[in-house]
Amino acid sequence: MTRLSVEILAADTVEPITSAGHAQLGIAVLAGIALIVLLITKFKLHAFLALTIGSLALGAFAGAPLDKAIASFTAGLGSTVAGVGVLIALGSILGKLLSDSGGADRIVDTILARAGGRAMPWAMVLIASLIGLPLFFEVGIVLLIPVVLMVAKRGNYSLMRIGIPALAGLSVMHGLVPPHPGPLVAIDAVQANLGVTLALGVLVAVPTVIIAGPLFSKVAARWVDVPVPERMVPPRPSEDLEKRPGFGVTLATVLLPVVLMLSKALVDIVVDDPAHTVQRVFDVIGSPMIALLVSVIVGIFTLGRPAGFSKQQLSGIVEKSLMPIAGILLIVGAGGGFKQTLIDAGVGQMVLDVSKSWSIPALLLAWLIAVAIRLATGSATVATVSAAGLVAPLAADMSTTHAALLVLAIGAGSLFLSHVNDAGFWLVKEYFGLSVGQNLKTWSVMECIISVVAGGLVLLLSLVI
Template identity: 80%
Template sequence: MTHLSVEMLAADAAEPITTAGHAQLGIAVLAGIAVIVLLITKFKLHAFLSLIIGSLVLGAVAGAPLDKTVTSFSAGLGTTVAGTGVLIALGAVLGRLLADSGGADQIVDTILAKAGRKAMPWAMVLIAGIVGLPIFFEVGIVLLIPVVLLVAKRGNFSLMRIGIPALAGLSVMHGLIPPHPGPLVAIDAVGANLGVTLALGVVVAIPTAIIAGPVFSRYAARWVDIQPPENLVPERASDDLEKRPGFGITVATVLLPVVMMLAKALVDIVVDNPGHQVQKVFDVIGSPLIALLTAVIVAMFTLGRAAGFTRGRIAATVEKSLGPIAGVLLIVGAGGGFKQTLVDAAVGQMIMDVSKGWHLSALLLAWLIAVTIRLATGSATVATISAAGLVAPLAAEMSTPHAALLVLAIGSGSLFFSHVNDAGFWLVKEYFGMDVGQTLKTWSVMETLISVVGIVCVLLLSLVL
């Protein structure tokens, strides 16, 4: 769901690895997904291995040479681990420092004291929305996971009741609100006004996040009543701490990468000159890698040293944080490999070719194209780029508000039904300790709700603007 430039290159520049026709490609996609689901659910094979085998089946049915299929899978895995994987690792270090220093306890105890049980899901969607405004979805997850898991365990909530609102807040921001990369590309492609798109995006995002978050979490908690996975829940800080970091400094440390990335986004909007020295500086400062790395280093002092940790104990804390996420990294990487195999097989282009014959309103057409590409490739960004490029000519005669709504229709469609070809699916599954079926019934349905509610809001706004 992240790393726009890489996915654009993969989607637009790479030569297809197969010359299969549309029907054969469609069968190949279904076969690859079916094999993955069957191996995991029926034969209990590890998701990492299942994704590798599913990618090979996809390539074989599509008639792609085995070496090219392997190359595509490896490239996708490498890109995902190099980008998202590093962020997950840095987030795990920050989460462990939060937990061991008592900082996470301080945040959770304060939230539980200030918000009642009924208000907790609403508090989580609000927090996630604020945190997710300037940052990538995966970064938001790794920042919020320690808090989500601790709130669920300490407050004796079903994990879905707390986790779904947090995921909804992050996902809505990612798909609909600039300065996230998908909306920005769509705005540029259709010539929409950034300010108008941002304003209308907030109007669409609020009811969408409420319905897919706190409201849907009631049902998700009934369908999948699980507790936080013990191996990922931060333990309560030990009693030998000299003191716990204060609430203010702890929150400031967690929000530091958010502020750094938001600063970059604001500079991009105000300066809008890639060659300008100020923008170059903030491109570095606000990159997810540098922002999270900075937060980790700062946390060693504001959390670790504040709790009386020695250098040796800080080093031990960092080392302990990386072991539990090894499996998560491999599975998320393999999900990226499967997605890249789909992209390199030109599945997205197939969808675009087929959709040219559809006769629908521009807004609904844009949404359906994005939905179809999202289902086929698993990438929200590839879906956004492809759909925006295809429907851009339709925006030429649109009013300013309707061009902005076209961007939001594309963004809504790009979030539809995340499943096994989306690295984000595996990220949520592993962090929340769910199986494939549980993840489909909660995370995937939540993403579908966001997409459907989003396009309904867009169509309603189109009637009054």
């Protein structure tokens, strides 16, 4: 939950670095985003440099002192890398172990044998939804990428046809279903019932992920037809491996971090006593970093040993796994820096202030506020936390089911239109080897579909229950 704590701190306790009015801030946001897009698309500047320049330009347009704009950017970059950097590194090591040992190859062969043809996108969305239930979006991406790319490559599928369902499964779980931090914070803010919210969240999530995943992937594959990025595809292991690990032990290794994190969430609900020894133990072993670290260590024995790897070979695998992610870490970190500059400039508060005068139904208001904050800051968690705090008083007279639907409306709005100020946008772009325009037409549109469909279903449910 470190990342959540950092974002709440950034959103709630940092004084604005500028005294600019709403109009100037709005112009600064538009100018900063436009500059980033222009530098990347027109001048072909690396995304890390474009985000860095765009963040400083946004601060300047908003009238912030340069030193404070720099401090905001570096703080955001640091907190983002601190939150996801180690997770991406550990996930990359686990992915490399999977690929080099033949474990990922075994999973791919099994999936291709049992779910070929039209069933493949449905298989991917199911796997992603199960894996994504207790995981941060970034962790799920790292765990699934080797499988997604290998299935697309080996089965000669369109990358979008396989990738979009996986991304949809992860994103829907992240925004709508506890125990993800965003929904949990919103549940606490509006005093909603966790069990009812979980049940309704799954009810909304199922049709949403079907529409945004397997169904939209057909359209996305026609819009963007790109080859699988060779630099990210795990190579097929050499045929001189003594023995590939079995499907069962490989799948168990991949799911181990999922099980550990889900166990932590269940213990938190059942025990509900931070001082209890059992909960304290699971708080440690179920944290994302420890869960992935344990999985890497276990993978050395369950994947490396069957493949006959020596200690030197295992060391080489770890070293090689870290090289491809250096650029990704910098770009994701810079996206976090841009997001923090937006927050520190007061853009999130500006959206909250403007929205106070809106007079519309509570569920739609919650969705719109979360959408506006998401567009301005790029953070789904910040959008959820801020919107929940603003609309919490509206839940006082609501029924149990409608309070739960209020949480889901906020979660749905927080997923709307991921773009250049979202670290997840750059993570997907780099892993899938897409241009900015291609990422907007696939990943960003998919996020819009998730947000609109989920929001519409929430409003529909509010009329019948």
